[in-house]
Amino acid sequence: MDRAIKIQVDHLNFSYRGNRVLRDVSARFEENTITAIVGPSGIGKSTFLMTLNRLWETMPHATMKGEVRINLDGRFSNIYDHSYPLAELRRTVGMVFQVPNPLPMSIFKNVAFPLKLAGFCDKPAVAEKVEEALRRAYLWEEVRDRLTDHAMQLSGGQQQRLCIARALILEPQILLLDEPTSSLDATAAAVIEELLVNLKKRCTILVVSHYLAQVQRIADRVLELADGILVPSLLNL
């Protein structure tokens, strides 16, 4: 089955403190698929994800060359174009980090936070969207009666699903996940795996992972990052 290309990366070079992390990386990512990126620690997998939402720009001593285009309603736009609004990009390309990072506020406020940032403040609509995002992140049933509790009271797995819900509330077209299950136990990880497989109907998903078994369970395609180059992994066979 041929799917449309969602992300197009061309000749991407990235250096951090003078070390070249990515060398002339070019890749295509298809819509509604899960692509896993594997490779040893510290090789630049997270950095690669951050080039897709320009989050690396907050790091000092980093430089990047190359092009990243994403397909928005059939048209490719270069996300490094000066006219491309950064906040909008990060709403289109959501990201979930390795360690769950709920903000120190209530469960409800955490999920609604991106809406607040976007200036969306119609209260009933916010409540509706929060519920929907929590449902999509398989968390609604567990927290529906305690939305005003502090988010830090949730278990690690729940916190991570909360972070996924928070990333989903703006309906991103692309979801980047940086080792989303590495701080969780096997049961919590399994829930998130199932969730991701379900989410690919709506999003294009890129996930960095260490766990080969996990990668084989959920990924449609596996890429390996080694020596700054992104190559199809042997796991694809």
Next chain:
Amino acid sequence: MNRQVERWMIGVAWLSGIVLLGTVFSIIGYLFYKGAATLTPSLIFGETQPMDALLLRRQVFDGLFPAMVGTFSLVVLSVGWAIPVGLATGIYLAEYSGKTMKRTLNLFFDILAGIPSIVVGLFGFSLAVFLHKHFSERIYPCLLISSLSLAFLVLPYIIRTTQVSLDSLPPVTRLTALALGATRLQNIFYVLIPKSLSGILSGVILAIGRCAEDTAVIMLTGVVATAGVPKSLLSNYEALPFYIYYTSSQYANPQELMTGYGASIILLTICAVLFLLAFAAKRGLTYHALYRA
């Protein structure tokens, strides 16, 4: 040998702690021992009825009430000037400035922190004289000049604590809101500042203490022995540390010295009240920024 050193070290640490706590408690205990007897309504309100004094209907002549009001307004004003400027500078240093700029400005703020308060007082005095000559005959050393000078004195504390607490936030906290589409300013105001309020608060508390105790600056910039409750920003005022200073340096009889101890207790109480206010403000702000659903 090594274990001996470790044990010895722990002993020294405990000893230092005990000495410090002991000193604090003996100072406070001594103050109460000496001053408790003077703590009567007449120490504060003199011959005036307390209600009349509090509602400013009658002036208090022989009590500490005007000095309490003076110190309280002085601290609130000074910290009020210093907080916005200090916060903004701290945010700039932590979030926006380049490396060279940061180093240069930090050097200046260290120098500012090291300026003796009497020099700041002299500067405030010269400012008052300058304004009097060139701007308006109505300007003398006054509450406004004093509070501005004190603000200048405590600015480095607030700048430094703001900057340090922002700098020490973990990188992932910094990225969280950005990854969700926050602008730089949204990130600072919705996440970074609320998360570093505790650190900033410690700077504000230092500043409150410094403003409440300082005598050198206010002696040159507008405090007087009898002025009554200050009527405006441009009037003279009384202040507790100055009262303590002149009663203890020129008392005529032991009773008068005792009122100095009484005034010290009141000064400590005012500081405690201000600290509590700062804590309450911090809790309220954190709640509003982070927890309110």
